[in-house]
Amino acid sequence: MSSDLDAVLDAVGPRLRALRAQRSLTLGDVSAASGISVSTLSRLESGQRRPNLEILLPIARLYGVPLDDLVGAPPTGDPRVHLRPITHHGMTAIPLTRRPGGVQAYKMVLAGDARGTEPDPQVHEGYEWLYILDGSLRLVLGDNDFVLGPGEAAEFDTRTPHWFASADGKPVELISLFGQQGERMHVRARPKRS
Secondary structure, eight states, rough: OHHHHHHHTTTTTHHHHHHHTTOOOOOOHHHHHOOHHHHHHHHHHTTSSOOOOOHHHHHHHHOOOHHHHHHTTOSSSSSOOOOOOOEEEEEEEEEESSSSSSSSEEEEOTTTTTTSOOOOBBOOSSEEEEEEESSEEEETTTTTTEOOTTOOOOEEETTOOOEEEEEESOOOOEEEEOOOTTTOOOOOOSOOOO
C-alpha cells in the first residue's frame, strides 16, 4: 500500500508542471493566483515536496480541474449510483443529488391513491419545480387548481399553500427540484443567440 501511495504522490509534480505548461503560465503567475509561494510550487513540481490538500485544492481550483486529476486517482470501479428510495404515504422519492445544500433533485412516483382526493395544502420554506414524466398530476396552488400532463412543468414558492396528487387515480411520475428560499430554477424558453 505504501509503495502505491508513493507512486501516486511522485506523479503529482509532473502533472502540475504539465498543467501549468498547457496554460502557458509561469510559477509566478500560479503563485500570484493561488497564494502559494514560488519556491513551494517549484519544490512541488520537482518532487522535492510532498503534496497535501492545503496546496492541491487552490491549484485544482485555479486550473479548473478535479482534485482526482491532479493526483491521478485510480478508477473507483463500479460507476453506478446506488439510490436509496424514500417511501412515505404512497409516494416514493428517489434522490438524484447527493450533496448537501443547494438545489436537490428527486424522481417521484405517486401511487394513484397516494394522497386521496381531498386537498390538504401545506406551506414551508423553499422553492419547488415539478416536471411531469408520466401520468396526470393535480396541483393545488393557493386558490388555483391545475392538472399537469407529461412534458408540463410548474414552478412555485413553497410558502404558497400547495398540494399535489394523481389527477385521475393512476400513478404519476415526476422530477422535483427543490431549493431553499431564494434559489430558483432558470429555464431558457429559446436558444441563446450567438
